[in-house]
Every structure is written in C-alpha cells, then in structure tokens.
Amino acid sequence: MGLKENLHKFKEKNKDKKWIPAFNAIHTFLYLPNETTHGGTHIKAADDLKRTMNTVIMALVPCLIFGMFNAGYQHYLALGEIESANGFLGASFWTLDNLIVGLWQVLPLVVVSYGVGLAVEFVFAIIKGHEVEEGYLVTGMLVPLIVPVDIPLWMLAVAVIFGVVIGKEVFGGTGMNILNPALTIRAFLFFAYPTWMSGDKVWVHGAVERDQMIADGANLDAISGETILGSYAQNNAVAYDYWDMFWGLIPGSVGETSKFLIIIGALFLIFTKVGSWRIILSTLVGALVMGLIFNGVVDSGWISESSKFYGLMSVPFWQHLIIGSILFGAVYMATDPVTASQTNKGKWIYGFLIGFISIMIRVFNPAYPEGVFLAILLMNVFAPTIDHYVVQGNVKKRMKRLKVKTA
Amino acid sequence: MGLLSKKDTKLITDPLADNNPITIQVLGICSALAITAELKASLVMGIAVLFVLGVGNVVISLMRNIIPSKIRIIVQLIVVAALVIIVDQVLKAFAYELSKTLAVFVGLIITNCIIMGRFEAFALGNGPWKSFLDGIGNALGYAVILLIVGFFRELLGSGTLFGIPVLGDPIEKTGVYAIGYENNGFMLMPPMALIVVGLIIWVQRSRNKALIED
Numbered sequence: 001m002g003l004k005e006n007l008h009k010f011k012e013k014n015k016d017k018k019w020i021p022a023f024n025a026i027h028t029f030l031y032l033p034n035e036t037t038h039g040g041t042h043i044k045a046a047d048d049l050k051r052t053m054n055t056v057i058m059a060l061v062p063c064l065i066f067g068m069f070n071a072g073y074q075h076y077l078a079l080g081e082i083e084s085a086n087g088f089l090g091a092s093f094w095t096l097d098n099l100i101v102g103l104w105q106v107l108p109l110v111v112v113s114y115g116v117g118l119a120v121e122f123v124f125a126i127i128k129g130h131e132v133e134e135g136y137l138v139t140g141m142l143v144p145l146i147v148p149v150d151i152p153l154w155m156l157a158v159a160v161i162f163g164v165v166i167g168k169e170v171f172g173g174t175g176m177n178i179l180n181p182a183l184t185i186r187a188f189l190f191f192a193y194p195t196w197m198s199g200d201k202v203w204v205h206g207a208v209e210r211d212q213m214i215a216d217g218a219n220l221d222a223i224s225g226e227t228i229l230g231s232y233a234q235n236n237a238v239a240y241d242y243w244d245m246f247w248g249l250i251p252g253s254v255g256e257t258s259k260f261l262i263i264i265g266a267l268f269l270i271f272t273k274v275g276s277w278r279i280i281l282s283t284l285v286g287a288l289v290m291g292l293i294f295n296g297v298v299d300s301g302w303i304s305e306s307s308k309f310y311g312l313m314s315v316p317f318w319q320h321l322i323i324g325s326i327l328f329g330a331v332y333m334a335t336d337p338v339t340a341s342q343t344n345k346g347k348w349i350y351g352f353l354i355g356f357i358s359i360m361i362r363v364f365n366p367a368y369p370e371g372v373f374l375a376i377l378l379m380n381v382f383a384p385t386i387d388h389y390v391v392q393g394n395v396k397k398r399m400k401r402l403k404v405k406t407a
Numbered sequence: 408m409g410l411l412s413k414k415d416t417k418l419i420t421d422p423l424a425d426n427n428p429i430t431i432q433v434l435g436i437c438s439a440l441a442i443t444a445e446l447k448a449s450l451v452m453g454i455a456v457l458f459v460l461g462v463g464n465v466v467i468s469l470m471r472n473i474i475p476s477k478i479r480i481i482v483q484l485i486v487v488a489a490l491v492i493i494v495d496q497v498l499k500a501f502a503y504e505l506s507k508t509l510a511v512f513v514g515l516i517i518t519n520c521i522i523m524g525r526f527e528a529f530a531l532g533n534g535p536w537k538s539f540l541d542g543i544g545n546a547l548g549y550a551v552i553l554l555i556v557g558f559f560r561e562l563l564g565s566g567t568l569f570g571i572p573v574l575g576d577p578i579e580k581t582g583v584y585a586i587g588y589e590n591n592g593f594m595l596m597p598p599m600a601l602i603v604v605g606l607i608i609w610v611q612r613s614r615n616k617a618l619i620e621d
Contacts, residue, residue, distance in 0.1 A: 152587055166602060170609070192593035 021125040025118075025132030052337075053137045055274045059265035060141050060332065063255040064110070066248060068102025069094060070258070071149045074251050075101050075205040088247040088260065105205050106254055108153055109144035116157045117143075120164040124173065135174025135181075135338075136164065142182035142332060145255025146325070146373070147189060148202040150209075155196060159188045179380050180339045183373045190373075198369065203227055203251035227251055228323045229362065229369040232311045245322040256328035259321075266331040275335040278344060279351040283330035284321060286355025291317030294363055312363040326358055329372035339380040343390040350386055354379045411540070418540040422548035429552040430608045431618060434520040438512050439553055440600040446569050448508050449557030451498070453550025455513060457543065459490045460522050464542030467530035474531075483526045484517065491516045521549055556603045564594030 007027055014020055073093050076082045085093035117136045125132040143163075147156065167184030168177040190197045201207040228250060231238045240250050248258025256262070269275030294313040297303055303310060321327060334340060334354050341350040354375050361371020368374060411419075428434050435456075442448045466486050467474075474482050495513045498506035506513065516522065525545050530538040561567055566574035566584075575582015577590060593599050612618045 152589075154587070155589070158591075170605075188593060191596060192591040193589055194592055195589075 018126060021129075021131050022122045025122065025125070050134050052274055053134045055272050056138045056269065056332070057141050059268045059274075060138075060145065060255070062261045063145055063258060063265065063328075064106070064141070066258045066261050067145060067149075067254040068106045069098045070102070070248060071105050071205050071254065072098030072101030073249065074203070078204045078207065085249055087243065088249075090249075093249065101205060105149050106144060109147065109149075109151070109156060109254070110141070112153045112156050113143040113160055114140040116160040117164050120161055120169070124165075124169045128173075130173070133174035135168070139164075139181045139185075143185050146182065146186050146253050146328070148197065149205045149254050150202055150207070151189065151196050155189060155193050159185045159192070162188045175338055177338055178384075179377055180333055180336050183333055183377050183380075186373050187377060198230075200227075200230055203253075227369070229312075232315060232323075236311075242319070242322065245319075253325065256325040259327050262327045262331055266327075269331065269335070275331065276337075276340065276347055278347040279335050279340055279354075280330050282348045282351030283326070283334050283355040283358075286352035286357075287320050287326050287330075287359050288317055288355070289352075290356045290359035291315070291320040294359070309363055320359055320362070324362060324370050325372050326355065329358065329376055330355070333373070333376050334379075339383060341383045341386050341390075343387050345393075346383070346386045346390045349390075350379055350383055353382075415537065415540050418537060419544035419547070422541075422544040423551060424548075424611075425615065425618065427548045427552065427611075428521045428524075428545050429549060429604065430611055432521075432524070434524055435549055436601075436604065438515060438519060439549075439556060439604060440597045442509055442512050443553055443556040443600050444560050444564060444595050445508065446554065446557040446561045447505065449553040450550075450569075451502070451505055452509060452512065453546070453553050455491075455494045455498075456516060456519065456521070456549055457546035458494060459487060459516055460525060460542040460546040461539055462542075463487050463490055463522060464525055464530040464538040465535045467526045468533060468535045468538035471531050479531065480523075483523060487522055487526075488517050521545055552604065552607065555607060556600055559603055560594045560600060563591045564599075566590050 011020070011024065011027065014023070070093075072095075073082070073085065076092075076097065077084065082092040082095075085091070114136075117140045118132075121132055121136050143156070143160065163181050163185030167179050167181040168174065171177045196202055196208075201211055228238050228240060228245065244250055246259050248260065250257050266275065266280055270277045270280070294315075295317050298310070298314045303313060307313075315323070330351070334351060341347050354372075357375035357378060358372045361368055361374055365371065422428055425431065429436065429439055438452060442452050463486050467483060470482070491514060494516070495506070498509070498513060525542060529541045533541070558568070561569075562573070566572060566577060572582075574588070575584045577584050
C-alpha cells in the first residue's frame with residue numbers, strides 16, 4: 001500500500017480526534033488529499049481555495065527572491081563596499097554575498113510569519129472544530145514582503161497574532177474577514193512601533209544597529225537609507241533615477257521595490273484569472289488622476305515652493321506609480337477577493353478610490369509617507385457598501401425595464 | 408441576615424458581571440475609550456461616576472413621586488449636571504493636572520448613557536436605598552471595566568501602572584527594555600481601547616454562553 005492510501009486510512013481512523021484538523025492541514029499542504037475546501041464566500045468559480053492561494057504565492061516568489069538580494073545589495077551599498085549595480089542585471093546585484101545577507105534577514109521573517117500565523121489558525125481550528133483553511137498561506141507570504149527588513153521578530157510575531165485573531169478569526173475565519181489580514185498586520189506594526197516602521201533608518205539592513213554603535217561612541221559613518229517618498233516629503237533631492245525605481249534597486253519594504261517583477265506577477269495573476277484586472281487597472285487610474293490633479297495645482301501656481309507639500313505635489317503624475325508601494329498594493333492587496341468589491345462595477349469604483357486616496361494620503365500627510373495600506377484598509381471597509389449600491393442600482397434599472405414592458 | 412438582603416446584594420453584584428453596563432448593555436463606551444490610556448484617569452473617572460450615580464439615583468428616587476413625567480428628563484439632567492459640576496470643581500481644586508487629562512470627559516458624564524439609563528430604568532420606580540445600591544453597583548461595573556482596560560493600555564502602552572514604571576526604563580534600557588522590548592504605541596490610541604473592550608466582551612461571553620444573543 002502506498003503512502004497516499006496510508007495517510008487517508010490514518011485520517012479515516014482518527015476522524016473524531018480533536019487534533020485531526022491540524023493533521024488535515026499539513027496533509028493538504030504537503031500531499032494531495034481527496035477533498036479540498038470548496039466553501040468560503042469568495043470562491044466563485046469551479047476552483048478550490050488551494051489553487052487560488054498557490055497561484056498568488058507563485059506570483060509572489062520572484063518578489064521574495066529579489067527582496068533577498070536587494071536586502072544584501074542595499075546593505076553593502078550603504079556601507080560603501082560595492083558599486084551601484086546600474087540596472088537589473090548589474091554585476092554587483094545578483095551576488096552570493098547579497099543573497100546570504102538576504103537569507104539571513106528575510107528567511108526568519110518568512111518563518112515567523114508562517115509559524116506564528118499557522119499556529120494561531122491551528123488553535124482556532126481545533127477550538128472551533130472546523131478544518132484549517134488555506135487562507136493564511138497567502139497572508140503569511142505577503143507579510144514578510146511588506147515590512148522593513150530589520151523589524152524585530154518578536155514584533156512581527158505579536159502583529160501576526162493580532163492580525164490573524166482580530167483581523168480574521170473574530171469575523172469567522174477565512175472568507176469572512178472585512179479587512180485584509182496582511183494589511184491589518186502592517187497597520188498594527190505601523191501604529192504600535194512607528195520607530196521601526198518609518199523614518200530613514202529602518203529600510204536598510206544594519207542602519208539602526210550602526211546608529212546605536214555611533215550613539216555608544218564608535219567612530220563610524222551613519223548609514224542613511226531614506227526612501228524616495230521620504231526624500232520627497234522632506235523636499236530633499238532624490239538619489240535614484242527612474243530605472244532604479246523600476247527595477248527596484250532602492251530601499252523599501254522587503255518585497256515591494258521591484259516594479260518590474262510586480263508587473264510580471266500582475267500579468268500572471270490576470271492571465272490565470274486569480275487577480276481582477278479591473279481592480280488593478282482602476283487603482284492605477286485613480287492614482288494617476290490624483291497625481292494629475294496635484295500636477296495641475298502646481299502648474300497653475302496655486303501652491304508656493306516653500307510649501308511642505310510642494311515636493312510631493314510636483315512629482316510628475318506617472319512617477320507616482322513607480323515610487324512607493326502603490327503597484328504592490330494594487331496587484332497583491334487590493335485584489336484580495338475576500339475584502340474587495342464583488343461586482344464588476346463595484347470593482348472599478350473600489351479600485352479607483354484606492355488609487356485616488358493613496359496618493360492623497362501620500363502627499364498630504366507627511367506622517368504617513370506611504371498611504372497605500374491605509375487607503376486599501378479604508379476601502380475594504382466600504383467594499384460591501386459599494387456592492388450594495390451597485391446591486392440596488394441594477395435592481396432599480398431592471399424594475400424600470402419591467403414596468404416599461406408591461407405598461 | 409447581614410446588612411444586605413439577597414435581593415439587595417444582587418443589585419450590586421449583577422452589574423459587575425452578567426449585566427455589566429459596558430460589556431453587556433454597551434453603554435458609556437465613549438468615555439471608556441477616551442480616558443483609559445492611564446490607570447489613574449480610569450480610577451478617577453470611575454470614582455466620579457460612582458459619586459454621581461450613587462447620589463443621583465438617591466435624589467431622583469426621593470423626588471420620584473413629585474416629578475411630573477412630562478419634564479422628567481429635564482429634571483434628571485439638572486440633577487446630574489449639578490453633581491457633575493461638583494465633581495469637576497473638586498477635581499480642579501485638588502487634582503488640577505488630572506482634571507486637565509480628563510478634560511471634557513468629566514463634563515460629558517452628564518451625557519453618559521449609564522447614568523440617565525439608571526435614572527429612567529431604576530430610580531424612578533424604586534425606593535432610595537435600593538436606588539443607591541443600584542447606582543453603586545452600576546458605577547462599580549463601569550469602573551471595573553475602565554480599570555481592566557486602563558491596566559492593559561497603560562502597562563503595554565507606557566510600561567507603567569499608576570505612573571510608576573514596572574517594566575523598566577525605556578530610555579535607559581533597563582528591565583525588559585534591555586532585551587529589546589518596546590512599548591506598544593497603538594495601545595495609547597482609542598481604537599485599541601475599543602479592541603480591548605471587545606476582547607473583554609469575547610472572554611465574558613465565551614465563559615457564560617447565556618449572554619450570547621442570536
């Protein structure tokens with residue numbers, strides 16, 4: 001008898017045990033069981049949850065790998081030990097040294113994110129007596145990509161527990177959550193530990209540590225790792241050109257810097273019909289429109305150059321798409337089928353407002369140099385309302401048509 | 408038989424647990440969110456409400472037969488406003504710093520639903536002794552939740568309890584801060600108070616299934 005039958009037999013034999021959901025979860029993840037999760041409000045097609053989740057994870061893997069190399073690259077670049085890579089295939093980027101730093105810094109984030117998150121899911125599944133759902137697989141992958149590389153692991157663990165419990169389980173688990181769990185985790189980190197989530201020190205590995213050494217009296221140069229948005233917000237000159245931003249050779253959260261790889265991931269998601277192209281497109285359109293409005297304000301001379309908003313307002317509108325994490329948010333966060341709008345018309349409105357509000361927060365609130373996660377969480381809350389009005393509008397239209405016909 | 412009959416005891420103990428004004432009736436949430444970042448403020452707020460509700464309930468109960476029912480809300484408001492002004496003035500005189508922290512929320516005790524709710528639901532129909540016990544009970548139920556929320560928010564948010572550092576010094580890096588612990592700034596913001604209240608409600612209802620509504 002093969003392993004597969006043995007596992008199934010084992011499962012049948014222990015069906016009534018309390019811990020069986022935990023076994024089932026591992027079984028499902030590592031092998032192919034005979035049954036998959038078909039429930040959940042967001043499963044519309046003939047898919048199962050596992051395929052959806054795996055597709056998103058596959059789309060994220062390039063970002064993760066790039067993020068590892070970039071972590072090392074930014075570290076050594078800031079130390080002045082290597083030359084700038086000058087492009088995606090630059091000689092000083094894809095090196096073993098960079099990868100080792102990345103592995104050392106990023107893999108623990110992945111392990112903590114998955115370990116803690118799945119532990120919480122297992123506990124809830126056992127208490128509530130339902131099967132472990134695959135919902136955390138994507139969240140667990142997204143979380144390490146949207147935090148600074150040097151975030152202390154215990155903070156991440158606390159945030160993951162908070163995000164999974166408050167963001168998801170209290171609403172009834174996968175498919176029932178109102179807010180995107182990964183963004184809930186990020187929001188928690190941002191508001192709980194702001195010194196580790198913003199500023200010019202946290203984005204490059206080693207910068208905080210170096211600061212501490214200098215404070216203790218070591219004779220070293222400080223490492224600066226200002227993000228592009230940070231530079232703009234303070235009206236400083238930006239040290240990177242557009243190609244750096246596009247390829248992703250810039251400081252930032254672990255996995256969101258490479259616009260090139262995000263676009264590839266987006267095409268993959270659209271092609272497999274896992275991500276909604278309507279949401280992605282409308283988010284970008286919303287961002288461009290807001291950017292254009294700000295450019296118009298600057299061009300008309302309605303704002304003086306001494307204004308603290310001048311730097312970000314005068315950024316050419318198309319550049320808003322390659323700085324900050326609007327692209328990552330649009331592709332991987334806004335498209336989360338559970339928390340987004342479900343109707344097609346609703347998706348357009350939902351996406352447009354995400355882009356629009358993201359850029360608005362980015363420009364107007366220097367305390368939040370990146371507003372994408374706040375905008376998405378806000379629109380998550382409004383998504384059911386948008387759907388409601390879209391559906392009601394449709395009902396009204398049809399009623400009218402019916403009246404015309406019968407009259 | 409002791410000082411209180413069984414029925415009277417219930418008037419005090421019920422609001423502490425199974426009929427808590429905050430977690431079961433969900434009244435008085437506003438102040439519970441706003442002032443619970445510090446344990447000291449929670450305690451003073453609890454005492455203030457204890458005074459206002461205890462005395463107010465007795466006053467309303469004594470007047471219950473002469474208040475014309477058409478203007479009873481106005482009468483109630485006058486009673487509670489008078490008591491709140493007393494509290495406010497006492498705080499300003501003896502604990503000025505604290506009264507600044509509590510700011511407008513002392514004045515807002517007037518609109519605290521728990522107080523008007525107890526006047527309407529209990530004091531207007533019961534004798535002064537019973538009304539007094541009911542007022543004390545409900546105010547204690549309110550204060551208990553405030554103190555629980557305040558405890559967690561101050562401990563996790565500032566690392567102190569009643570202003571006394573218990574987790575070490577965050578600037579000098581002593582105590583738990585030496586091993587990398589940091590205060591949770593989110594705890595100091597009102598949204599976290601709402602979440603803590605929610606968690607208390609969750610724990611309470613999972614311990615006593617009878618409290619779960621459909």
